[in-house]
Amino acid sequence: MKKSRLPLAVTVLVLAFFYLPIVILIVNSFNSARFSSSWQGFTLGWYAQLFRSPEIWAAVRNTLIIAVTSTAVSLVLGTAAAFALHRYAGSRLQRLHYTLIYTPLVVPEILMGISLLMAFVAAGVGLGLFTIFLAHVTFCVSYVAMVVLARLQDFDFSLIEAAQDLGASPWQSTRKVLLPLLLPGLAAGGLLAFTLSVDDFVITFFVAGPGSTTLPLRIYSLIKYGAPPLINALSTLLLAVTLTAVVASQKLARLKR
Amino acid sequence: MKRHQRRRLQEWLVSLPTLFWLSLFLVIPTLLVFAIAFRPANPYGGIGPGWTLETIRSLWDAGYLAIAWRTLWISLLTTVLCLLLAVPTGYFIARAPEKWRNRLLMFVIVPFWTSFLVRVFAWRSLLHPEGLIKRMLEALGLAGPQATLLYHPAAVVLVMVYTFLPFTILPIYAAAEKFDFRLVEAARDLGARPFQAFRRVFLPGIRRGLLTAVLVVFIPALGSYIIPDLVGGPSSEMLGNKIAQRVFVDRNLPHAAALSAVLILAVLAPLIAVLVLQRKKDRADIVIGEAP
Numbered sequence: 001m002k003k004s005r006l007p008l009a010v011t012v013l014v015l016a017f018f019y020l021p022i023v024i025l026i027v028n029s030f031n032s033a034r035f036s037s038s039w040q041g042f043t044l045g046w047y048a049q050l051f052r053s054p055e056i057w058a059a060v061r062n063t064l065i066i067a068v069t070s071t072a073v074s075l076v077l078g079t080a081a082a083f084a085l086h087r088y089a090g091s092r093l094q095r096l097h098y099t100l101i102y103t104p105l106v107v108p109e110i111l112m113g114i115s116l117l118m119a120f121v122a123a124g125v126g127l128g129l130f131t132i133f134l135a136h137v138t139f140c141v142s143y144v145a146m147v148v149l150a151r152l153q154d155f156d157f158s159l160i161e162a163a164q165d166l167g168a169s170p171w172q173s174t175r176k177v178l179l180p181l182l183l184p185g186l187a188a189g190g191l192l193a194f195t196l197s198v199d200d201f202v203i204t205f206f207v208a209g210p211g212s213t214t215l216p217l218r219i220y221s222l223i224k225y226g227a228p229p230l231i232n233a234l235s236t237l238l239l240a241v242t243l244t245a246v247v248a249s250q251k252l253a254r255l256k257r
Numbered sequence: 258m259k260r261h262q263r264r265r266l267q268e269w270l271v272s273l274p275t276l277f278w279l280s281l282f283l284v285i286p287t288l289l290v291f292a293i294a295f296r297p298a299n300p301y302g303g304i305g306p307g308w309t310l311e312t313i314r315s316l317w318d319a320g321y322l323a324i325a326w327r328t329l330w331i332s333l334l335t336t337v338l339c340l341l342l343a344v345p346t347g348y349f350i351a352r353a354p355e356k357w358r359n360r361l362l363m364f365v366i367v368p369f370w371t372s373f374l375v376r377v378f379a380w381r382s383l384l385h386p387e388g389l390i391k392r393m394l395e396a397l398g399l400a401g402p403q404a405t406l407l408y409h410p411a412a413v414v415l416v417m418v419y420t421f422l423p424f425t426i427l428p429i430y431a432a433a434e435k436f437d438f439r440l441v442e443a444a445r446d447l448g449a450r451p452f453q454a455f456r457r458v459f460l461p462g463i464r465r466g467l468l469t470a471v472l473v474v475f476i477p478a479l480g481s482y483i484i485p486d487l488v489g490g491p492s493s494e495m496l497g498n499k500i501a502q503r504v505f506v507d508r509n510l511p512h513a514a515a516l517s518a519v520l521i522l523a524v525l526a527p528l529i530a531v532l533v534l535q536r537k538k539d540r541a542d543i544v545i546g547e548a549p
Binding site for chain 1 (some may be wrong): 264268269271272274275276278279280282283284285286287290293303304325336342345346348349350351352354361364365368370371372373374376378379380381382383389408419420425426451472473477479480481482483487497499504509510513514517520521
């Protein structure tokens with residue numbers, strides 16, 4: 001039977017389509033031309049200019065503050081949620097719980113942004129780093145819960161029973177058996193939450209206030225009003241950071257599986 | 258206390274933190290959107306006292322209808338193009354030797370892990386009048402120097418396909434990987450032409466993957482905002498852009514809320530359509546993923 005070449009051709013095309021813009025962006029970040037797409041010599045000047053910009057550093061600082069705090073809180077909430085979803089699977093409460101956890105994964109970001117903005121305005125909460133933190137926790141929880149839940153489904157709970165049969169207290173068996181085995185899942189969930197928080201634009205845009213500019217917000221205003229090569233350089237750096245985090249989280253998720 | 262009751266109590270204790278958080282920051286804000294749509298705006302960008310139907314009435318306007326229609330067709334076209342590219346790709350990856358499958362999958366996933374804003378920006382520079390694509394088209398004689406690639410609905414569709422394609426390939430691949438390809442061979446042995454076997458055996462076999470793919474593209478596409486904002490320009494505005502304009506330019510929150518309420522209903526429609534179309538058995542799994 002003759003096999004069609006079409007699927008191969010489409011796959012090659014799709015992969016080229018995926019990587020072309022990214023490769024050109026990286027290459028152009030080292031291009032000394034300011035506006036043109038033609039190559040005019042290698043430079044690290046855009047990176048140097050980037051490192052000298054105080055606005056970028058302020059944005060990095062805000063981004064990190066929000067990412068670290070929202071990752072920490074969403075890890076705690078998400079892990080508890082995953083535990084409940086797994087342990088009491090099938091109950092009516094958990095079905096509701098699951099729907100709630102799942103909703104942020106399908107709702108368009110703009111709806112989450114606008115509804116949170118409405119809530120903050122209605123409640124009289126001033127917009128700033130704190131409101132961004134609240135918003136980020138709200139969408140990160142779902143991702144953490146899903147990652148940890150996947151890990152829990154592989155977990156052999158008879159290990160806990162064995163530990164308790166051997167005289168471990170519930171606290172001891174949790175700390176010495178469950179947590180170490182769950183750690184790769186927690187790390188993967190945490191890294192995912194961190195990456196999503198660092199990367200989020202739409203929701204942040206709606207709930208940010210004066211002085212709480214994060215890196216994606218800064219990139220957006222650079223795209224709208226700034227110099228393209230500077231964004232190329234910043235994007236390349238961001239890409240390197242995201243990819244490192246993703247590769248690390250993939251490695252962790254697969255660890256000892 | 259009875260064992261059963263203690264279990265219930267423990268369940269509530271572990272579930273309460275997220276139930277509380279998501280009620281406060283997801284459920285109540287969504288309900289608020291519907292409520293604020295019926296409130297008047299105040300001149301300071303806030304919400305005025307009393308209730309009004311004025312905002313809802315003002316939505317029935319030719320300008321809005323044009324934008325709603327554009328939002329719909331851009332999202333539909335994006336979904337169709339994504340499927341056309343994703344089905345052959347998902348098929349190819351599922352049929353590749355096992356060693357290659359994971360690598361190919363990695364290649365599909367990696368671009369979707371890079372910053373969304375950065376990817377849109379990359380396209381913005383590619384489509385720029387000074388950009389690579391424009392130059393190539395000019396060199397090939399396919400575009401005149403006056404042609405604009407950016408700020409056109411076609412640019413929006415292109416970048417949306419780029420953004421959503423990985424999300425389409427993954428569920429189709431997952432379904433194709435579980436598909437028993439011997440069925441296609443059997444159909445061929447029974448005299449079906451290759452395309453017939455593909456359409457009448459393979460496509461129905463991956464039906465669930467296709468439905469998931471449609472939902473994960475169509476729903477976020479309806480809420481697109483950055484892509485039309487950065488590569489679309491005024492002639493390609495979508496509902497999302499109008500919502501952002503009402504918030505950031507006009508500072509009219511009730512108006513933004515009314516538009517958002519429309520968007521929420523538009524997002525719910527395809528979900529409900531799938532629920533109705535699907536057989537009872539696998540309804541929930543498609544809409545809310547594989548339940549634990």
